[in-house]
Amino acid sequence: MSNRRDFIKKAGMGFALAGISGSSMAQVAGSAIKQGSTTDFNVVNGAEKVVLKVTKPLFCPYYSISTPAEKGGGAHYYRNDAFNHNPFTVPASGMSGSPIIMDANGKFVGFMTTFAFENSTFSFDGVETLTITVPQGQELFIDESGIGDEAWKAYNSEMMSRLDIKPMIDHPRFWADVEYCTWVEQKFLSTKGHEHFNLLNHNFIANYLDKIIEYGYPKGKMTLDHGWGTFPDGTINSGFGSWTPDPKKFPDFRKTMDMITEKGFTPGLWIGFPKIHAASTMAKRNPNMLGSWRAGEDSNKSDDIRWLNPKSDIFEYASETIDRFYKMGVMKFKIDMSYNTKSDMLHIHKELYKAAKCIDENIEMEFHVPDIFFTKFTDVTRTNDVWLNDKFDWPARVKTHYAVSLKSSPGRGINLDHIGGNDTGALTEEKYLQHLEMYKSKIGYPCISLLPHHISQKCVDETGKYLWAYENGNKKIISDFYNKK
Secondary structure (H helix, E strand, O other): OOOHHHHHHHHHHHOOOOOOOHHHHHHHHOOOEOOOOOOOOEEEEOOEEEEEEOOOOEEOOOOOOOOOOOOOOOHHHEEOOOEEEOOOOOEOOOOOOOOEEEOOOOOEEEEOOOOOHHHOEEEEOOOOEEEEEEOOOOEEEEEOOOOHHHHHHHHHHHHHHHOOOOOOOOOOHHHHOOEEEOHHHHHHHOOOOOHHHHOOOHHHHHHHHHHHHHHOOOOOEEEEOOOOEOOOOOOHHHHOOOOOEOOOOOOOHHHHHHHHHHOOOEEEEEEOOOEEEOOOHHHHHOHHHEEEEOOOOOOOOOOOEEEEOOOOOHHHHHHHHHHHHHOOOOOEEEEOOOOOEHHHHHHHHHHHHHHHHHHOOOOEEEEOOOOOOOHHHOOEEEOOOOOOOOOOOHHHHHHHHHHHHHHHOOOOEEEEEEEOOOOOOOOOHHHHHHHHHHHOOOOOEEEEOOOHHHOOHHHHHHHHHHHHHHHOOOOOOEOOOOOOO
């Protein structure tokens, strides 16, 4: 396909344009053909319906909703069955990528604007027909050449230009440092349900860092995960919206942050900003912060988590919270629980990011929604949550989460999350080392969570070799999945 005439001719075979006005047809006929790149794509504007013949399975990186049977693998991103999806309103359950679809032969389509997102849908008949609703104001990127990844790079480049996303070139040195995180260590040491949320305290952090120093590992970031804060009504969920340190666990939180710094590490903090509970400190102070109930559930139970109201003053809430810990020395924030409708999450992420950057542009903001429309409002995307459990195809999940992160977050940093995974009951030396091997040579910085002496001395040694190879290498952490000019 090298010119408009060829495109329109091909459109007669691959499209069905239903109920289109003359002006809309003119917009299709005037679709942009981009030259001088490795791909030759088209942009369709306001075509109402575009129909493509596709080959399944269809790769849908935005679709991270999994059944229990799929949870440990990456199969939910690949669809063989019929579906009707709006990638802008689907819940970002775990890790939801850009609003694009790629078929088994590399045919590629992607939405290009959040305008008219309410009616922008992908519909697959389960056989070979993909129907895309492109309402007025929406635009669709189409590349039928069959060179899927090159088409995705071209899409990213076009979107980066449209959204004014500047690829990260220079960044504070500590952003590329190895990260140590308490989460899986908490889970490993837990002996009963929910105990891991109550294990974090000053001595836990001191002992963890001393072990890293004893190993002789490179120093880096030290992130306190879920469990450092207060639980006002005694339930774990009431901590969402109560972002103050538990005085029993941390009598002097600044002293803990100073201790982390004095040992040679950069303090980091997990915060589940997008969720909020009615019993939380913030909700009691400002009930307008309470948004909808959890996606897919009808509930009015007082002990249920709510989503943060995206129309509330999130900037002020985030500014107050981030600044409080920034003044204690925290320079990295791990933002979690962005599982609500993506159109709501986008607004929340934007306000959180702006708040942090108004305080100090050197603060590292890490998120887990790798979507081109979120990219401008993040510094680092993590490859999020893998269970190394043989009941699932966990290597496929590792690969898919990495691919979705890398390809949906062009020009941003990648966090190679939780080496060894989250399922401490299923972890073995063999699986830990296999997971570690999968991350070698990958773009992104390593994140160690479980202290590997719990597994074996070999895991300690091999992890050290990997971390020092990374530390002494070029520390390449920025996704280069776009066409550079």
